[in-house]
Amino acid sequence: MNLATLLTTTAERMPENPALRLGEDITTYAELATATERVAGLLAAHGVGPGDRVAVMIPNIPEFAVVYFGALRTGAVVVPMNPLLKAREISYYLADSGARVLLAWPASVQDASAGAERVDHPVTVVTVDPDGFVAGLSEQKSVAGVVGREDLDTAVILYTSGTTGQPKGAELTHGNLMANVEATQHDLLGLVPDDVVFGGLPLFHSFGQTCTLNTATSIGASLLLLPRFDARRAVEELATQRATVFAGVPTMYAAILGLDDAPELPDLRICVSGGAALPVEVLRRFESRFGCEILEGYGLSETSPVASFNRPGATRPGTIGVPITGVEMRTVDKDGAPVGVGEVGEIAIRGHNVMKGYWNKPSETAAVLSEDRWFRTGDMGTVDADGYFAIVDRLKDLIIRGGFNIYPREIEEVLYEHPAVAEAAVIGLPHAELGEEVGAAVTLRPGAVVTEAELRDHVKTQVAPYKYPRHVWFTAALPKGPTGKIVKREIAIPEGVTR
Numbered sequence: 001m002n003l004a005t006l007l008t009t010t011a012e013r014m015p016e017n018p019a020l021r022l023g024e025d026i027t028t029y030a031e032l033a034t035a036t037e038r039v040a041g042l043l044a045a046h047g048v049g050p051g052d053r054v055a056v057m058i059p060n061i062p063e064f065a066v067v068y069f070g071a072l073r074t075g076a077v078v079v080p081m082n083p084l085l086k087a088r089e090i091s092y093y094l095a096d097s098g099a100r101v102l103l104a105w106p107a108s109v110q111d112a113s114a115g116a117e118r119v120d121h122p123v124t125v126v127t128v129d130p131d132g133f134v135a136g137l138s139e140q141k142s143v144a145g146v147v148g149r150e151d152l153d154t155a156v157i158l159y160t161s162g163t164t165g166q167p168k169g170a171e172l173t174h175g176n177l178m179a180n181v182e183a184t185q186h187d188l189l190g191l192v193p194d195d196v197v198f199g200g201l202p203l204f205h206s207f208g209q210t211c212t213l214n215t216a217t218s219i220g221a222s223l224l225l226l227p228r229f230d231a232r233r234a235v236e237e238l239a240t241q242r243a244t245v246f247a248g249v250p251t252m253y254a255a256i257l258g259l260d261d262a263p264e265l266p267d268l269r270i271c272v273s274g275g276a277a278l279p280v281e282v283l284r285r286f287e288s289r290f291g292c293e294i295l296e297g298y299g300l301s302e303t304s305p306v307a308s309f310n311r312p313g314a315t316r317p318g319t320i321g322v323p324i325t326g327v328e329m330r331t332v333d334k335d336g337a338p339v340g341v342g343e344v345g346e347i348a349i350r351g352h353n354v355m356k357g358y359w360n361k362p363s364e365t366a367a368v369l370s371e372d373r374w375f376r377t378g379d380m381g382t383v384d385a386d387g388y389f390a391i392v393d394r395l396k397d398l399i400i401r402g403g404f405n406i407y408p409r410e411i412e413e414v415l416y417e418h419p420a421v422a423e424a425a426v427i428g429l430p431h432a433e434l435g436e437e438v439g440a441a442v443t444l445r446p447g448a449v450v451t452e453a454e455l456r457d458h459v460k461t462q463v464a465p466y467k468y469p470r471h472v473w474f475t476a477a478l479p480k481g482p483t484g485k486i487v488k489r490e491i492a493i494p495e496g497v498t499r
Contacts, residue, residue, distance in 0.1 A: 001148065001153075002155075006218045007069045015028060017029050019032045020062045032069070035134050035137060036070035039066055039067055039140075041142050042126070042137065046124050048101055051154075052076045053079050053157065054067075056071070056079065056204070057090075057204075058083060059105060062130075064204075067128060079093065080205075086111050086115075094123050099123060100121075101123070101124045102116060112125050151174060155172060156171075156172045168359070169358060170301045170302045171357055176354070176355065177210065179353065180352070181210060181215050182218075183324040183325045183352075185219060187309065195245055199213065206304060208247075229252060231259055243267060245269070247274075248271070249275035249402065250279065251402045252403075253282050254279075257285055257289065271293065271295065272295045274296070283317050295310045296310050297320055303351075303375065305353075307349050308320050308324060319390045321388060321389070322388055322389070323349075323387075327353055329347060330374075331345030331382060336370065336374070349377060397488065399426075400436055402433075403435075404466050412440075418458050420445055423442070425441045427439050438467065438471070439470070440471070
Protein backbone atom coordinates (compact mmCIF):
# COMPACT_ATOMS: atom_id res chain seq x y z
CA MET A 1 0.00 0.00 0.00
CA ASN A 2 1.40 3.35 -1.11
CA LEU A 3 -0.52 6.16 -2.81
CA ALA A 4 2.40 6.47 -5.25
CA THR A 5 1.35 3.18 -6.86
CA LEU A 6 -1.51 5.10 -8.50
CA LEU A 7 1.21 6.53 -10.74
CA THR A 8 3.58 3.59 -11.03
CA THR A 9 0.84 1.13 -11.96
CA THR A 10 -0.58 3.43 -14.63
CA ALA A 11 2.89 4.20 -16.01
CA GLU A 12 3.49 0.47 -16.48
CA ARG A 13 0.13 -0.06 -18.22
CA MET A 14 0.04 2.99 -20.48
CA PRO A 15 3.43 4.74 -20.45
CA GLU A 16 2.80 6.94 -23.50
CA ASN A 17 -0.58 8.30 -22.35
CA PRO A 18 -0.50 12.05 -21.61
CA ALA A 19 -0.50 12.48 -17.84
CA LEU A 20 -0.15 16.26 -17.56
CA ARG A 21 -0.89 19.08 -19.97
CA LEU A 22 0.24 22.67 -19.45
CA GLY A 23 -0.52 24.72 -22.52
CA GLU A 24 1.15 22.92 -25.39
CA ASP A 25 3.52 20.97 -23.14
CA ILE A 26 2.65 17.33 -22.46
CA THR A 27 4.19 15.02 -19.86
CA THR A 28 3.56 11.32 -20.43
CA TYR A 29 3.06 8.85 -17.62
CA ALA A 30 6.45 7.31 -18.36
CA GLU A 31 8.14 10.72 -18.17
CA LEU A 32 6.31 11.56 -14.94
CA ALA A 33 7.26 8.25 -13.32
CA THR A 34 10.93 8.65 -14.30
CA ALA A 35 11.04 12.17 -12.87
CA THR A 36 9.53 10.98 -9.58
CA GLU A 37 12.26 8.33 -9.28
CA ARG A 38 14.83 11.12 -9.44
CA VAL A 39 12.96 13.24 -6.88
CA ALA A 40 12.99 10.18 -4.62
CA GLY A 41 16.75 10.03 -5.12
CA LEU A 42 17.10 13.75 -4.38
CA LEU A 43 15.14 13.40 -1.14
CA ALA A 44 17.11 10.32 -0.13
CA ALA A 45 20.30 12.34 -0.61
CA HIS A 46 18.89 14.80 1.92
CA GLY A 47 18.29 11.99 4.39
CA VAL A 48 14.54 11.73 3.89
CA GLY A 49 13.06 8.36 4.72
CA PRO A 50 9.71 6.75 5.59
CA GLY A 51 7.59 8.91 7.86
CA ASP A 52 9.68 12.06 7.37
CA ARG A 53 7.71 15.14 6.39
CA VAL A 54 8.37 16.91 3.09
CA ALA A 55 6.76 20.32 2.61
CA VAL A 56 5.72 21.42 -0.89
CA MET A 57 5.00 24.98 -2.09
CA ILE A 58 4.37 24.62 -5.81
CA PRO A 59 1.42 25.86 -7.92
CA ASN A 60 -0.47 23.80 -10.48
CA ILE A 61 2.43 22.98 -12.74
CA PRO A 62 3.83 19.53 -13.64
CA GLU A 63 6.51 19.85 -10.97
CA PHE A 64 3.86 19.57 -8.25
CA ALA A 65 2.98 16.05 -9.38
CA VAL A 66 6.66 15.18 -9.80
CA VAL A 67 7.48 16.21 -6.23
CA TYR A 68 4.24 14.88 -4.72
CA PHE A 69 4.60 11.35 -6.06
CA GLY A 70 8.39 11.43 -5.69
CA ALA A 71 8.08 12.12 -1.96
CA LEU A 72 5.40 9.45 -1.56
CA ARG A 73 7.70 6.93 -3.29
CA THR A 74 10.18 7.29 -0.41
CA GLY A 75 7.48 6.65 2.18
CA ALA A 76 7.64 10.29 3.25
CA VAL A 77 4.64 12.35 4.33
CA VAL A 78 3.73 15.22 1.98
CA VAL A 79 2.83 18.57 3.57
CA PRO A 80 1.24 20.64 0.77
CA MET A 81 1.29 24.41 1.35
CA ASN A 82 -0.21 27.34 -0.50
CA PRO A 83 2.62 28.95 -2.53
CA LEU A 84 1.21 32.37 -1.59
CA LEU A 85 1.98 31.95 2.13
CA LYS A 86 4.29 34.43 3.83
CA ALA A 87 7.28 33.74 6.08
CA ARG A 88 5.42 33.87 9.40
CA GLU A 89 2.84 31.36 8.12
CA ILE A 90 5.46 29.11 6.59
CA SER A 91 7.46 28.97 9.81
CA TYR A 92 4.42 27.67 11.69
CA TYR A 93 3.71 24.91 9.17
CA LEU A 94 7.35 23.83 9.13
CA ALA A 95 7.73 23.89 12.90
CA ASP A 96 4.46 22.09 13.58
CA SER A 97 4.94 19.38 10.96
CA GLY A 98 8.65 18.94 11.63
CA ALA A 99 9.32 19.02 7.89
CA ARG A 100 12.98 18.38 7.02
CA VAL A 101 12.82 19.58 3.43
CA LEU A 102 10.76 22.30 1.74
CA LEU A 103 10.50 22.29 -2.04
CA ALA A 104 9.31 25.67 -3.32
CA TRP A 105 8.99 27.30 -6.70
CA PRO A 106 11.08 30.45 -7.33
CA ALA A 107 8.40 33.05 -6.47
CA SER A 108 8.03 31.47 -3.01
CA VAL A 109 11.68 30.86 -2.19
CA GLN A 110 12.37 34.16 -0.43
CA ASP A 111 9.49 33.72 2.02
CA ALA A 112 10.20 29.98 2.26
CA SER A 113 13.81 30.62 3.25
CA ALA A 114 12.82 33.31 5.74
CA GLY A 115 10.25 31.00 7.26
CA ALA A 116 12.72 28.12 7.46
CA GLU A 117 15.21 30.32 9.31
CA ARG A 118 12.67 30.89 12.11
CA VAL A 119 12.31 27.16 12.81
CA ASP A 120 14.33 25.48 15.54
CA HIS A 121 15.15 22.36 13.54
CA PRO A 122 17.14 22.53 10.27
CA VAL A 123 15.06 22.74 7.10
CA THR A 124 16.55 22.39 3.62
CA VAL A 125 14.88 24.65 1.05
CA VAL A 126 15.04 23.35 -2.53
CA THR A 127 14.12 25.64 -5.41
CA VAL A 128 11.81 23.97 -7.94
CA ASP A 129 12.32 26.11 -11.01
CA PRO A 130 9.95 24.95 -13.78
CA ASP A 131 12.49 26.11 -16.39
CA GLY A 132 15.04 23.54 -15.35
CA PHE A 133 14.08 21.44 -12.34
CA VAL A 134 13.15 18.24 -14.17
CA ALA A 135 16.05 18.57 -16.61
CA GLY A 136 18.42 19.11 -13.69
CA LEU A 137 17.26 15.88 -12.13
CA SER A 138 18.91 13.96 -14.98
CA GLU A 139 22.15 14.13 -12.97
CA GLN A 140 20.38 12.80 -9.87
CA LYS A 141 20.66 9.14 -8.90
CA SER A 142 17.23 7.50 -9.22
CA VAL A 143 15.40 5.47 -6.60
CA ALA A 144 13.12 3.24 -8.66
CA GLY A 145 11.25 1.36 -5.97
CA VAL A 146 8.19 2.34 -3.98
CA VAL A 147 8.47 2.04 -0.20
CA GLY A 148 5.69 -0.13 1.17
CA ARG A 149 3.32 1.55 3.63
CA GLU A 150 0.36 0.35 5.68
CA ASP A 151 -3.24 1.54 5.30
CA LEU A 152 -2.97 3.54 8.52
CA ASP A 153 0.38 5.17 7.71
CA THR A 154 0.10 8.90 7.08
CA ALA A 155 0.54 9.96 3.45
CA VAL A 156 -0.40 13.66 3.55
CA ILE A 157 -0.81 16.28 6.26
CA LEU A 158 -3.28 18.96 5.19
CA TYR A 159 -3.46 22.03 7.38
CA THR A 160 -6.95 23.26 8.08
CA SER A 161 -8.06 26.29 10.06
CA GLY A 162 -10.90 26.46 12.53
CA THR A 163 -11.89 29.52 14.52
CA THR A 164 -9.80 29.01 17.65
CA GLY A 165 -6.15 28.11 18.10
CA GLN A 166 -3.56 27.55 15.40
CA PRO A 167 -4.15 25.68 12.11
CA LYS A 168 -4.30 21.92 12.59
CA GLY A 169 -2.74 19.29 10.37
CA ALA A 170 -5.24 16.64 9.30
CA GLU A 171 -3.41 13.32 8.90
CA LEU A 172 -4.72 11.54 5.82
CA THR A 173 -3.50 7.99 5.43
CA HIS A 174 -2.63 6.00 2.34
CA GLY A 175 -5.82 4.02 3.00
CA ASN A 176 -7.93 7.18 3.35
CA LEU A 177 -6.78 8.67 0.08
CA MET A 178 -6.73 5.46 -1.92
CA ALA A 179 -10.30 4.59 -0.91
CA ASN A 180 -11.49 8.14 -1.58
CA VAL A 181 -10.03 8.01 -5.07
CA GLU A 182 -11.78 4.69 -5.74
CA ALA A 183 -15.14 6.04 -4.51
CA THR A 184 -14.75 9.27 -6.51
CA GLN A 185 -14.05 7.27 -9.64
CA HIS A 186 -16.82 4.73 -9.04
CA ASP A 187 -19.60 7.03 -7.79
CA LEU A 188 -18.95 10.26 -9.69
CA LEU A 189 -16.45 10.60 -12.47
CA GLY A 190 -16.25 7.25 -14.19
CA LEU A 191 -13.06 8.34 -15.95
CA VAL A 192 -11.54 6.55 -18.93
CA PRO A 193 -7.98 6.99 -20.25
CA ASP A 194 -9.15 9.35 -23.00
CA ASP A 195 -10.66 11.82 -20.52
CA VAL A 196 -9.12 15.27 -20.09
CA VAL A 197 -9.72 16.58 -16.56
CA PHE A 198 -9.57 20.30 -15.78
CA GLY A 199 -6.85 20.88 -13.18
CA GLY A 200 -7.50 24.43 -12.03
CA LEU A 201 -8.32 23.51 -8.43
CA PRO A 202 -5.26 24.11 -6.21
CA LEU A 203 -3.33 20.87 -5.89
CA PHE A 204 -2.20 21.82 -2.38
CA HIS A 205 -5.86 21.40 -1.38
CA SER A 206 -7.56 18.04 -0.86
CA PHE A 207 -10.28 18.73 -3.48
CA GLY A 208 -7.71 19.21 -6.23
CA GLN A 209 -5.52 16.34 -5.08
CA THR A 210 -8.23 13.68 -4.83
CA CYS A 211 -10.76 14.66 -7.48
CA THR A 212 -8.33 15.71 -10.20
CA LEU A 213 -4.69 14.65 -9.76
CA ASN A 214 -5.07 11.32 -7.99
CA THR A 215 -8.26 10.12 -9.64
CA ALA A 216 -7.02 11.02 -13.12
CA THR A 217 -3.70 9.32 -12.41
CA SER A 218 -5.41 6.16 -11.16
CA ILE A 219 -7.10 5.57 -14.51
CA GLY A 220 -4.58 7.04 -16.94
CA ALA A 221 -6.57 10.15 -17.84
CA SER A 222 -4.95 13.49 -18.63
CA LEU A 223 -4.84 16.42 -16.20
CA LEU A 224 -5.11 19.87 -17.82
CA LEU A 225 -3.17 22.18 -15.50
CA LEU A 226 -3.90 25.85 -14.92
CA PRO A 227 -1.45 27.47 -12.48
CA ARG A 228 -3.80 30.30 -11.51
CA PHE A 229 -7.51 30.38 -12.26
CA ASP A 230 -8.65 32.95 -14.78
CA ALA A 231 -12.10 32.47 -16.27
CA ARG A 232 -11.17 33.41 -19.83
CA ARG A 233 -7.99 31.37 -19.82
CA ALA A 234 -9.91 28.46 -18.31
CA VAL A 235 -12.63 28.32 -20.97
CA GLU A 236 -10.08 28.75 -23.76
CA GLU A 237 -8.11 25.79 -22.41
CA LEU A 238 -11.28 23.76 -21.89
CA ALA A 239 -12.25 24.39 -25.51
CA THR A 240 -8.90 23.95 -27.24
CA GLN A 241 -7.83 20.92 -25.18
CA ARG A 242 -11.31 19.40 -25.50
CA ALA A 243 -11.66 18.84 -21.78
CA THR A 244 -14.32 16.35 -20.72
CA VAL A 245 -14.42 16.88 -16.92
CA PHE A 246 -14.56 20.18 -15.04
CA ALA A 247 -14.02 20.30 -11.27
CA GLY A 248 -14.40 23.67 -9.61
CA VAL A 249 -15.65 25.76 -6.73
CA PRO A 250 -18.78 27.92 -7.11
CA THR A 251 -16.83 31.11 -7.82
CA MET A 252 -15.28 29.46 -10.87
CA TYR A 253 -18.70 28.63 -12.29
CA ALA A 254 -19.91 32.18 -11.62
CA ALA A 255 -16.82 33.70 -13.24
CA ILE A 256 -17.23 31.61 -16.38
CA LEU A 257 -20.89 32.62 -16.60
CA GLY A 258 -19.71 36.24 -16.46
CA LEU A 259 -18.05 35.83 -19.87
CA ASP A 260 -20.57 36.85 -22.51
CA ASP A 261 -18.45 35.46 -25.35
CA ALA A 262 -17.32 32.18 -23.80
CA PRO A 263 -16.87 29.44 -26.41
CA GLU A 264 -19.08 26.38 -26.54
CA LEU A 265 -17.76 23.40 -24.60
CA PRO A 266 -19.33 20.44 -26.38
CA ASP A 267 -16.78 17.93 -25.05
CA LEU A 268 -17.69 18.49 -21.40
CA ARG A 269 -19.58 15.47 -20.11
CA ILE A 270 -19.53 16.06 -16.35
CA CYS A 271 -18.91 18.92 -13.91
CA VAL A 272 -18.44 18.71 -10.15
CA SER A 273 -18.64 21.49 -7.57
CA GLY A 274 -17.52 21.65 -3.96
CA GLY A 275 -15.71 23.85 -1.45
CA ALA A 276 -18.77 26.02 -0.72
CA ALA A 277 -22.50 26.08 -1.43
CA LEU A 278 -23.28 26.43 -5.13
CA PRO A 279 -26.16 28.87 -5.70
CA VAL A 280 -28.97 27.03 -7.44
CA GLU A 281 -29.33 29.84 -9.98
CA VAL A 282 -25.66 29.54 -10.94
CA LEU A 283 -26.06 25.78 -11.34
CA ARG A 284 -29.11 26.14 -13.56
CA ARG A 285 -27.60 28.89 -15.71
CA PHE A 286 -24.37 26.95 -16.24
CA GLU A 287 -26.16 23.73 -17.13
CA SER A 288 -28.45 25.58 -19.53
CA ARG A 289 -25.63 27.46 -21.21
CA PHE A 290 -23.12 24.64 -21.59
CA GLY A 291 -25.42 21.60 -21.61
CA CYS A 292 -23.45 19.78 -18.94
CA GLU A 293 -24.76 18.44 -15.64
CA ILE A 294 -23.17 19.77 -12.43
CA LEU A 295 -22.81 17.40 -9.51
CA GLU A 296 -22.59 19.27 -6.21
CA GLY A 297 -21.03 17.61 -3.20
CA TYR A 298 -19.48 18.08 0.18
CA GLY A 299 -16.35 17.25 2.08
CA LEU A 300 -13.58 18.61 4.27
CA SER A 301 -9.84 18.26 4.52
CA GLU A 302 -10.50 15.87 7.38
CA THR A 303 -12.53 13.59 5.07
CA SER A 304 -9.97 13.21 2.25
CA PRO A 305 -12.16 15.24 1.19
CA VAL A 306 -15.17 13.62 -0.51
CA ALA A 307 -18.03 12.65 1.82
CA SER A 308 -21.24 13.10 -0.18
CA PHE A 309 -22.23 14.00 -3.72
CA ASN A 310 -25.12 14.19 -6.08
CA ARG A 311 -24.89 11.33 -8.54
CA PRO A 312 -25.04 11.54 -12.35
CA GLY A 313 -28.69 11.55 -13.45
CA ALA A 314 -29.97 11.82 -9.87
CA THR A 315 -29.19 15.37 -8.79
CA ARG A 316 -31.19 17.55 -6.41
CA PRO A 317 -30.17 21.22 -6.72
CA GLY A 318 -29.54 22.88 -3.40
CA THR A 319 -28.33 19.66 -1.78
CA ILE A 320 -24.93 18.04 -1.33
CA GLY A 321 -26.30 14.66 -2.38
CA VAL A 322 -25.91 11.36 -0.56
CA PRO A 323 -22.88 9.73 1.09
CA ILE A 324 -20.37 8.10 -1.22
CA THR A 325 -19.75 4.35 -1.14
CA GLY A 326 -18.28 3.24 2.18
CA VAL A 327 -19.22 6.43 4.04
CA GLU A 328 -21.98 7.10 6.57
CA MET A 329 -23.43 10.52 7.39
CA ARG A 330 -25.99 11.69 9.91
CA THR A 331 -27.19 14.85 11.59
CA VAL A 332 -26.81 14.99 15.37
CA ASP A 333 -27.63 17.22 18.33
CA LYS A 334 -25.07 18.77 20.69
CA ASP A 335 -24.79 15.47 22.57
CA GLY A 336 -24.16 13.46 19.40
CA ALA A 337 -27.60 11.85 19.25
CA PRO A 338 -29.18 11.62 15.77
CA VAL A 339 -31.96 14.10 14.99
CA GLY A 340 -35.01 13.40 12.86
CA VAL A 341 -35.54 13.72 9.12
CA GLY A 342 -35.74 17.38 8.14
CA GLU A 343 -34.45 18.61 11.51
CA VAL A 344 -31.34 20.76 11.68
CA GLY A 345 -28.33 19.12 13.31
CA GLU A 346 -24.57 18.99 13.07
CA ILE A 347 -23.33 16.79 10.24
CA ALA A 348 -21.26 13.82 11.41
CA ILE A 349 -19.31 11.49 9.13
CA ARG A 350 -17.83 8.01 9.51
CA GLY A 351 -16.00 5.89 6.95
CA HIS A 352 -12.81 5.15 5.07
CA ASN A 353 -12.39 8.84 4.32
CA VAL A 354 -12.14 10.14 7.90
CA MET A 355 -8.67 11.30 8.90
CA LYS A 356 -6.40 9.49 11.31
CA GLY A 357 -6.47 12.59 13.52
CA TYR A 358 -4.87 16.02 13.87
CA TRP A 359 -1.08 15.86 13.79
CA ASN A 360 0.30 15.92 17.36
CA LYS A 361 -2.98 17.32 18.71
CA PRO A 362 -4.74 14.55 20.66
CA SER A 363 -7.11 16.86 22.55
CA GLU A 364 -8.23 18.62 19.38
CA THR A 365 -8.71 15.23 17.73
CA ALA A 366 -10.79 13.94 20.65
CA ALA A 367 -13.01 17.05 20.41
CA VAL A 368 -14.19 16.14 16.91
CA LEU A 369 -13.60 12.40 16.55
CA SER A 370 -15.46 9.96 18.77
CA GLU A 371 -14.13 6.59 19.90
CA ASP A 372 -16.35 4.90 17.31
CA ARG A 373 -14.86 7.18 14.61
CA TRP A 374 -17.74 9.60 14.01
CA PHE A 375 -16.28 12.93 12.89
CA ARG A 376 -18.16 16.07 13.96
CA THR A 377 -17.85 18.56 11.09
CA GLY A 378 -19.06 21.74 12.76
CA ASP A 379 -21.46 22.25 9.84
CA MET A 380 -25.20 22.34 10.39
CA GLY A 381 -27.47 20.57 7.94
CA THR A 382 -30.56 18.51 7.29
CA VAL A 383 -31.27 15.18 5.63
CA ASP A 384 -34.50 14.34 3.80
CA ALA A 385 -36.41 11.07 3.64
CA ASP A 386 -34.40 9.96 0.59
CA GLY A 387 -31.05 10.52 2.29
CA TYR A 388 -30.09 13.76 0.53
CA PHE A 389 -28.19 16.17 2.77
CA ALA A 390 -28.28 19.97 2.66
CA ILE A 391 -26.02 22.47 4.43
CA VAL A 392 -27.87 25.04 6.54
CA ASP A 393 -25.16 27.05 8.30
CA ARG A 394 -21.78 26.81 10.02
CA LEU A 395 -21.06 26.54 13.68
CA LYS A 396 -17.68 28.00 13.02
CA ASP A 397 -16.68 31.53 12.12
CA LEU A 398 -14.61 30.21 9.24
CA ILE A 399 -14.59 32.51 6.20
CA ILE A 400 -14.57 30.86 2.78
CA ARG A 401 -13.38 33.33 0.16
CA GLY A 402 -13.39 31.96 -3.38
CA GLY A 403 -13.07 28.42 -2.05
CA PHE A 404 -10.14 29.24 0.25
CA ASN A 405 -10.52 28.88 4.01
CA ILE A 406 -9.55 31.94 6.04
CA TYR A 407 -9.03 31.77 9.78
CA PRO A 408 -10.34 34.99 11.43
CA ARG A 409 -8.23 34.82 14.55
CA GLU A 410 -5.02 34.65 12.50
CA ILE A 411 -5.91 37.95 10.82
CA GLU A 412 -6.99 39.46 14.14
CA GLU A 413 -3.63 38.60 15.68
CA VAL A 414 -1.84 40.46 12.90
CA LEU A 415 -4.11 43.47 13.42
CA TYR A 416 -3.37 43.43 17.15
CA GLU A 417 0.34 43.68 16.35
CA HIS A 418 -0.24 47.20 15.03
CA PRO A 419 0.44 49.71 17.82
CA ALA A 420 -2.70 51.73 17.04
CA VAL A 421 -5.14 48.82 17.42
CA ALA A 422 -7.02 48.23 20.68
CA GLU A 423 -9.47 45.57 19.54
CA ALA A 424 -10.25 43.85 16.25
CA ALA A 425 -12.86 41.45 14.95
CA VAL A 426 -12.67 39.80 11.53
CA ILE A 427 -15.87 38.59 9.91
CA GLY A 428 -17.10 37.28 6.59
CA LEU A 429 -19.14 39.58 4.37
CA PRO A 430 -21.32 38.22 1.57
CA HIS A 431 -19.82 38.68 -1.89
CA ALA A 432 -21.61 37.94 -5.16
CA GLU A 433 -18.60 36.36 -6.87
CA LEU A 434 -16.34 35.10 -4.08
CA GLY A 435 -19.02 33.87 -1.74
CA GLU A 436 -17.51 35.78 1.16
CA GLU A 437 -15.16 38.73 1.54
CA VAL A 438 -13.00 39.52 4.57
CA GLY A 439 -14.00 42.49 6.73
CA ALA A 440 -12.39 43.87 9.89
CA ALA A 441 -13.99 46.07 12.56
CA VAL A 442 -11.34 47.86 14.62
CA THR A 443 -11.22 50.05 17.74
CA LEU A 444 -8.16 52.24 18.23
CA ARG A 445 -6.06 53.02 21.27
CA PRO A 446 -6.68 56.45 22.81
CA GLY A 447 -4.92 59.11 20.79
CA ALA A 448 -3.83 56.72 18.08
CA VAL A 449 -4.02 57.83 14.46
CA VAL A 450 -4.03 55.40 11.55
CA THR A 451 -6.00 55.01 8.33
CA GLU A 452 -8.01 52.04 7.12
CA ALA A 453 -5.62 51.70 4.17
CA GLU A 454 -2.58 51.60 6.47
CA LEU A 455 -4.09 48.79 8.53
CA ARG A 456 -5.07 46.90 5.39
CA ASP A 457 -1.51 47.20 4.09
CA HIS A 458 -0.12 46.14 7.47
CA VAL A 459 -2.01 42.85 7.26
CA LYS A 460 -1.32 42.44 3.55
CA THR A 461 2.43 42.23 4.16
CA GLN A 462 2.02 39.51 6.78
CA VAL A 463 -0.37 37.00 5.22
CA ALA A 464 -1.21 35.42 1.88
CA PRO A 465 -2.92 37.78 -0.59
CA TYR A 466 -6.33 36.10 -0.39
CA LYS A 467 -6.51 36.54 3.41
CA TYR A 468 -6.15 40.25 4.12
CA PRO A 469 -9.34 42.27 4.81
CA ARG A 470 -10.55 44.25 1.82
CA HIS A 471 -12.90 46.16 4.12
CA VAL A 472 -11.61 47.81 7.31
CA TRP A 473 -13.66 50.20 9.40
CA PHE A 474 -13.30 51.90 12.78
CA THR A 475 -15.83 51.73 15.58
CA ALA A 476 -15.95 53.25 19.06
CA ALA A 477 -16.58 49.86 20.65
CA LEU A 478 -17.20 46.27 19.68
CA PRO A 479 -20.35 44.50 21.00
CA LYS A 480 -19.67 42.04 23.81
CA GLY A 481 -21.59 39.34 25.62
CA PRO A 482 -21.87 38.79 29.37
CA THR A 483 -18.44 37.19 29.61
CA GLY A 484 -16.75 39.97 27.63
CA LYS A 485 -16.48 37.93 24.45
CA ILE A 486 -16.94 39.92 21.25
CA VAL A 487 -20.29 39.08 19.66
CA LYS A 488 -19.51 39.17 15.97
CA ARG A 489 -23.10 38.78 14.78
CA GLU A 490 -23.92 42.13 16.41
CA ILE A 491 -21.14 44.12 14.75
CA ALA A 492 -22.55 47.14 12.92
CA ILE A 493 -21.58 47.22 9.25
CA PRO A 494 -21.03 50.72 7.73
CA GLU A 495 -23.05 51.86 4.75
CA GLY A 496 -21.52 50.69 1.51
CA VAL A 497 -20.28 47.45 3.06
CA THR A 498 -22.83 44.63 2.82
CA ARG A 499 -23.04 41.74 5.23
